[in-house]
Amino acid sequence: MDQHIVIIGGGPAxxxxxxxxxQLGARVTVIEKDTLGGTCLNVGCIPTKALLAxxxxxxxxxxxGQFGVKTDNxxxxxxxxxxxxxxxxxxxxxxxxxxxxxxxxxxxxGQARLSGNGKITVExxxxxxxxxxxxxxxxxxxxxxxxxxPGIDLPGVLDSTGALVLDAVPKNLLxxxxxxxxxxxxxxxxxxxxxxxxxxxxxxxVPGEDPEAADLLKKSLTKKGVGIILDSKVDRLTQNGxxxxxxxxxxxxxxxxxxxxxxxxxxxxxxxxxxxxxxxxGIILEKGYIKVNDKMETNISGIYATGDCIGGWLxxxxxxxxxxxxxxxxxxxxxxxxxxxxxxxxxxxxxIASVGISASEAKSEKIMTGKFPFSASGKASCIGELEGFxxxxxxxxxHQLLGCVIAGPQATELISEASLAVSSRLxxxxxIQTIHSHPTLHESMQxxxxxxxGRALHLS
Numbered sequence: 001m002d003q004h005i006v007i008i009g010g011g012p013a014x015x016x017x018x019x020x021x022x023q024l025g026a027r028v029t030v031i032e033k034d035t036l037g038g039t040c041l042n043v044g045c046i047p048t049k050a051l052l053a054x055x056x057x058x059x060x061x062x063x064x065g066q067f068g069v070k071t072d073n074x075x076x077x078x079x080x081x082x083x084x085x086x087x088x089x090x091x092x093x094x095x096x097x098x099x100x101x102x103x104x105x106x107x108x109x110g111q112a113r114l115s116g117n118g119k120i121t122v123e124x125x126x127x128x129x130x131x132x133x134x135x136x137x138x139x140x141x142x143x144x145x146x147x148x149x150p151g152i153d154l155p156g157v158l159d160s161t162g163a164l165v166l167d168a169v170p171k172n173l174l175x176x177x178x179x180x181x182x183x184x185x186x187x188x189x190x191x192x193x194x195x196x197x198x199x200x201x202x203x204x205x206v207p208g209e210d211p212e213a214a215d216l217l218k219k220s221l222t223k224k225g226v227g228i229i230l231d232s233k234v235d236r237l238t239q240n241g242x243x244x245x246x247x248x249x250x251x252x253x254x255x256x257x258x259x260x261x262x263x264x265x266x267x268x269x270x271x272x273x274x275x276x277x278x279x280x281x282g283i284i285l286e287k288g289y290i291k292v293n294d295k296m297e298t299n300i301s302g303i304y305a306t307g308d309c310i311g312g313w314l315x316x317x318x319x320x321x322x323x324x325x326x327x328x329x330x331x332x333x334x335x336x337x338x339x340x341x342x343x344x345x346x347x348x349x350x351x352i353a354s355v356g357i358s359a360s361e362a363k364s365e366k367i368m369t370g371k372f373p374f375s376a377s378g379k380a381s382c383i384g385e386l387e388g389f390x391x392x393x394x395x396x397x398x399h400q401l402l403g404c405v406i407a408g409p410q411a412t413e414l415i416s417e418a419s420l421a422v423s424s425r426l427x428x429x430x431x432i433q434t435i436h437s438h439p440t441l442h443e444s445m446q447x448x449x450x451x452x453x454g455r456a457l458h459l460s
Contacts, residue, residue: 005330006031006120006133008112008276011038012316013139013307015096017323022103024331029131030105031112031122037093038141039308040316043161046092048184050085051164052347055191059349066384076192078169085164114281118302135302135330138290139323140276142269142308147176149265151237156244157263160185169194170261174246176234177266178205180346183217185264187348190224197227197258199234199248206346210359213352213407216388220350237263271309287311294336296326304330313342341423345412350388353415356403356422357393368396370428370452372444374408376459379439385409390448392418392428399427399453410441417445428452 003026007014010032021028035042054076064071100107108131110124120136122129144159146152158166160181169192175182178200190196198205198221204214205221205228218228231251238245246258271289284291284299289311296304304326307319318339325337346352362369371391374380388408394401404418421431431449436442450456 003027003134003331004029004132005135005137005327006131007137007139008120009038009139009141009307009309010036010096010100010107011139011141011307011319012040013141013319013323014038014137015100016320017137017139017306017327018100018105019103020324020327021331022105024327026327026331028103028105029133030100030107031110031120031131032107033109033111035093036096036100036107037089039143041092041096042089043164045316047085047089047164048181048188049347050088051081051188052184054081054084055188056349058191063384078192079167081192082165082167111275113275114277114283114303116281136304137323137326137330138273138276138278138298138303138305138309139307139319140272140309141319142314143272144265145268145270146265147267149176149234149237151239151244152265154237154239154244156261157237157265159265163264163266166262171195172243172260173197173262173264174199174234174244174258174260175264175266177268178202178207178228178230179266179268180206182264182266183221183346183348185266186221186226187224190221190226195225195227197229197260199229199232199246201231201233203231205230206352208358209344209346209352209354210391210405210407212359212389212391213354213405216350216407217346217348217352220348220387269308269314271311273309295329296322296337297329302330313339313344315342315344318342341419343415343419345415347412350385350408351411352405352407353411354403354405355415355419356401358403359405362393362403366396367402368394368399368452370394370448370450370456372447372451372456372459374441374444376447377439377441377444379441379443380409382439383409390414390444392431392445392448392452394428394449394452399429400425401428401431401449404445404448408441414441414445417442 005021005026005028007030010030018028018030061074110122112120112122115121119132173194173196175198178198186196206214236247248256290305306322306326308314328335343355374388375386391405393403401421428449436446
């Protein structure tokens with residue numbers, strides 16, 4: 001197959017698309033202006049989870065007494081924690097480079113711009129190079145949204161990237177936004193001694209996720225000393241010596257001022273499409289995101305787009321799957337992207353993971369639910385993690401599993417079973433008939449399915 005596929009962006013969409021294209025016999029060129037791996041590997045998923053892993057170890061050691069293990073003089077070295085995070089990131093990004101090299105994918109460093117007639121121009125080190133392609137994949141990712149708050153550009157105000165590279169743990173940290181990133185950063189910095197306050201405009205943390213799971217997370221963070229102010233907004237940031245004052249309006253109209261060392265702005269992300277020449281090329285954008293069909297193709301034949309730059313889920317694993325779909329369609333296959341079984345994860349403590357329909361949809365009369373608490377799980381008792389639950393959502397008539405929510409230990413790992421079940425359109429009976437090993441946390445999935453049918457074995 002003599003096809004030259006050019007991919008703009010080397011993140012989870014771009015590099016996975018490149019590998020899939022090479023597998024299918026195409027000649028592949030990736031244009032990346034920064035470091036391979038994109039936001040996820042460099043300043044997103046991977047470094048965040050590395051910091052969370054260090055926080056988790058510290059929490060486990062501090063809680064070792066419940067297991068009869070004595071620990072004295074427990075502390076941490078923030079510099080070493082950051083060095084470990086950097087090593088993890090470096091290994092991940094180097095691994096991407098090795099994968100692409102093994103597949104004979106050409107990687108060019110530079111800024112790409114569409115120049116029409118099946119060509120792009122790449123600017124690298126002040127030089128312009130024109131590259132021709134048969135098919136083009138745009139996978140340029142996203143960047144943090146900076147809200148129009150007066151004082152948002154003051155020193156000490158950080159985005160999610162800046163929050164990952166602090167050379168010291170701030171004594172006081174304000175987080176604007178209680179979504180996934182905000183809550184995960186609150187988990188990290190509160191564990192290492194920072195007095196953290198979250199201000200969220202919506203009525204719950206991680207808006208859009210299961211309210212019961214969000215409430216469990218709120219209680220957990222509150223126990224760690226995190227201040228949580230919901231239904232509120234930050235009106236203004238002002239300098240106060242070497243500190244910052246945040247002026248806040250709460251739900252009832254009450255005004256408050258919080259004095260902090262650092263402010264993390266974590267209110268969402270937007271597509272990174274600047275400088276690509278999309279509009280000049282005639283590519284349609286909607287609300288700043290590239291519009292594509294279910295085959296991931298734009299309105300311009302032969303030009304596809306995937307990942308955060310098209311909006312939607314803004315998750316690395318979704319971006320990778322979209323890229324596979326795009327490449328396969330480019331190279332003669334007929335496949336479409338489906339989103340009914342996207343797993344969503346929050347790596348706090350407790351962890352939250354969900355897939356399929358949301359809790360609001362579960363209120364329908366056509367939906368049946370079943371829940372099993374980890375307090376009734378033998379394995380959860382053994383590991384000292386009794387908070388949380390597994391909740392399944394299924395169609396009342398067919399018993400097809402439509403969704404699942406897990407809040408508690410290893411939720412982000414456990415969700416894979418539910419993701420497979422939802423994706424494969426399995427029924428509650430399929431989950432029940434699958435023998436689950438004992439004692440495991442996975443048994444809770446089976447028990448939740450049993451409970452949905454009124455057959456719970458380990459609930460009174």
